[in-house]
Amino acid sequence: MQIAKKYFSEGLIQLTILLSLIGVRVDIDSYLSGYYTPLIEINLGPSSAYTQTPFHNLRDTLDGHSVHPKCPELDDFFASRRLLDEVRTLGSRRFPTQLNAWLVHQVSATDKADCGPSTSNNTSTDSGLESPGDEARDDSEHLPDSGQDVCQTTPELGQRPCSTGACGFLKEEDDVKVKEEEEPAALTQLAHSSTLEQESLLEGITALSDPARHQPPTIDIDQHWSNLLSLSVTDLDDLDSLVTERLSDLDTDIPSAISQDVSLHDAMVTRAFGVASERAESRPVTQQQRTLFRLESTGSSHSDPSPGMAVGLAALPFASVCNLTGNVSSHSALGGCLDEAVFDQINQLGLEGLDTQLMGSLESMNPQVLEDLDSDSGLSLESSSGGPVSPGSSEMSSSSSSYCEDDCGATGYSSEVDSVPSKGIMDYDTTWSPIDLSESVWHDHSYSSPAFFNQPSVTLPHKGIKEEPLSDDEGSRFEDRDLSRDELRARAMCIPFSVLQIVNMPVEEFLEVLDGHGFSPDQVTLLRDIRRRGKNKLAAQNCRKRKLDAITGLQEEVERLQAQRGRLLKEKQLTAKTMGAVGQQIKQLTRDVLARLRDSSGRPLNPERFTLQCGANGRVVVQPVRRPAVATSTGNKTDKRKKDKKQ
DNA sequence: TGCTGGTGTCATACA
DNA sequence: CCTGTATGACACCAG
Known part of the structure; x- marks a missing residue:
């Protein structure tokens, strides 16, 4: 930073x-x-x-x-x-x-x-x-x-x-x-x-x-x-x-802090045109999307071309978005200092504009599930929840839209953007097939937090962790794709909600979904697990960020304290030096004073046996040196020890 | 091949 | 009791 x-x-x-x-x-x-x-x-x-x-x-x-x-x-x-x-x-x-x-x-x-x-x-x-x-x-x-x-x-x-x-x-x-x-x-x-x-x-x-x-x-x-x-x-x-x-x-x-937007813009425009030409017939809104993304690219470049935030822009949970913003990983790291919040905002904008496109993809992908969808109403992604098991698609759509409106940005932590690797974007870009529109749909199934927005495909399945059984067909279709395990599970269980929705919907609404959609116990369990894991994922990310911040703060405090220690040591040395000089002056003055004083017999006072004491009232008194007192005290201590031993 | 950082997940405690 | 959050621990992956 x-x-x-x-x-x-x-x-x-x-x-x-x-x-x-x-x-x-x-x-x-x-x-x-x-x-x-x-x-x-x-x-x-x-x-x-x-x-x-x-x-x-x-x-x-x-x-x-x-x-x-x-x-x-x-x-x-x-x-x-x-x-x-x-x-x-x-x-x-x-x-x-x-x-x-x-x-x-x-x-x-x-x-x-x-x-x-x-x-x-x-x-x-x-x-x-x-x-x-x-x-x-x-x-x-x-x-x-x-x-x-x-x-x-x-x-x-x-x-x-x-x-x-x-x-x-x-x-x-x-x-x-x-x-x-x-x-x-x-x-x-x-x-x-x-x-x-x-x-x-x-x-x-x-x-x-x-x-x-x-x-x-x-x-x-x-x-x-x-x-x-x-x-x-x-x-x-x-x-x-x-x-x-x-x-x-x-x-x-000028460093790329200011001019990086050019590369981002160029890359995005180039990819936008290339991809758009491939999908022109299946996506009537491609031109609109392209325009949207050109605008977003400009906005993002204004904010900062940080790698994390570039990923944040690129990693919108839509395949087209991922493809449009593939080459953002080359951005300079100097932009990381700018706000991730800007990209969150941009992500939100992109989410709005891409819903229509996504719905088109949904229809072409899974008609048996989405046959009842109202595709021409510009429904958002969450409108997919209004599937065949939904009691009211319109009602569900509106309520689900509220998830995105209220929860997408409200959940998660914008600082996660800078920690999202760009490799996911690149991987996805290389593996994306413009023909398979279903992939663009399922890549949208990511969490609503910026971290999830930015990881439409980076949540690679952990092979070592227990996997819920997937059919061979499903496994062969998705094992090499960058879907999260929960997304795969949700689809395998025919759950008409995205992980994003499941995680971010209010708990009341979530309970309504569980009760009102006739889910099987396995589906309910999966829904709860997805929600729990999604929440916990955000919590873990937040926790790690806090930990890093704490470490950073402690390191800064250590540096500060070390600097303070150095200053105090210097001050101590200076004080000691001053004290030594003052002590020497006092000794010299004492000798001078004592040399001018005479005892009762008229002899000069021995500086070795007498000293000058300055009282609180300002009076200076000649006192004999109390050397025996030290020896006495030491002797007393020794005597006490001997007495203690005897006892 | 081992190390390291990032990430997801689970278990647990707590509010 | 349920839910969400925080956090340690573990495993996996990529560089």
Whole structure:
């Protein structure tokens, strides 16, 4: 996580620097600070990664700003993610729109950096976690304090690259100043150091500044907006072309943290077209799915191309999804620092859009079981529960849909995404047969948690563990396929529910299913086992995550305590040294004093036999050295021991 | 071939 | 008593 964070921050900083050179200001510090927050929380303790958060609820909100009460910290998290999306969009075809947004931010930030403390306050609050290293990397853009004057310019100055860079610096400078107010001792040093570096780096730019122009902010915000609108529309095309040229160079430099989405997108699109062409006649909604996945791929790339989350996207419990996202395992690990929650959300979106397709596959696969299904109603996967044994397919469908709506994201742990190996996806991709649509159906039978979403095929049957007997026909059909054992069992027992449903439906509903569907005792037992195993699987994953977190936390504590020990040892040595010096001084002073004193017979006091004692009242008294006392005490002890022995 | 990490599962305790 | 959760232990698999 730390490495990923480092890569990610460096990539963003590089992008920021380059964008600053061409006049686009990127508020990277506010992003980074807000972005790091959930990461730190993940490292330090319970977080969204372990909270059963219904991230699917976020899909109806704007960038997830309305989050589950369990995860209030995700507010900032999604806000930062939105900023990241905007930054990344600079390299995509949506660039002009996003650039316009950045121009808005540029001017407003410039004004506020000059004029208002509000931005500074906000930024300082957001950048509370900003590392000094990040600040140091941005030093190349920094201007000295006088650089504020450069920013006290008219909008035409704001178009200059140097001025924008100066504004970026100024914002950070304001941050430092605010921090100084809050923590003067600790941060003043930092601010001074960075200021010195900035002065040394940008002496030439400082010549442009005029201290006399340092004036309080007086420009109206509306005026700035009008200026902004007047310049952004006209200069947007130029900036667009210019930035596009620069970004073409950036593609090779910026780490894959930002550009990995390209590979993901390409891979997905390629596969989407290839697979879609093969299934065109059997899946009328393929085009829709493809569109959906292209959108999702874009969204995922905006979030982060972490391997785990790429798998999370790719591992939707549908065969088509798995095939569309086959080559995601090559993604860089640096993206692992981003939110798995985003992919949970994406998974939810994908689940919605794929239900229709899945139902088509279900019908073609198992008509004897699904003959009563209402296939043209866009039923979700769970509508398969409304099979021949279902008393009411429509009712069951609605209720089952509620599983997905309420439980898919609510159950499980988003942090599991990063632990899901991509091999499952690759294996599935290589073994998938576009002709056998039933496989696409049964690959959907995975748990609703992200872990299960991501493992439509990775839950390989454990050969060593006891297997419930399967018929030869069933075994031959599925033994080499990547279905979980429970999925195989469920199908062997003709249970019209997916493991996902069984695990995630509420217990009341589960009991209704057990009672109202006329299941045999074996089926009931299997249903209960599947549910228990699914629940326990999630619990085990959660438990392991917690264990890893605990280990990480303990390791960090060990490091902290070791550092503290080192400090204390140094302090101890220093104290001992000081005490020794003071002792020597006292001895010397005692000798001097005693040498000037005389006893009753007029002879000087022997420093070996007398000492000076300072009383509590400040009086200094000459006392004889109590050497015999030590010997006496020792003798007393010896005597006591002898007495004890005698007794 | 042994090691290691990840994962699923079972047994058990607890709420 | 039932259900869900947490966790240790075990086995399997893949790298």
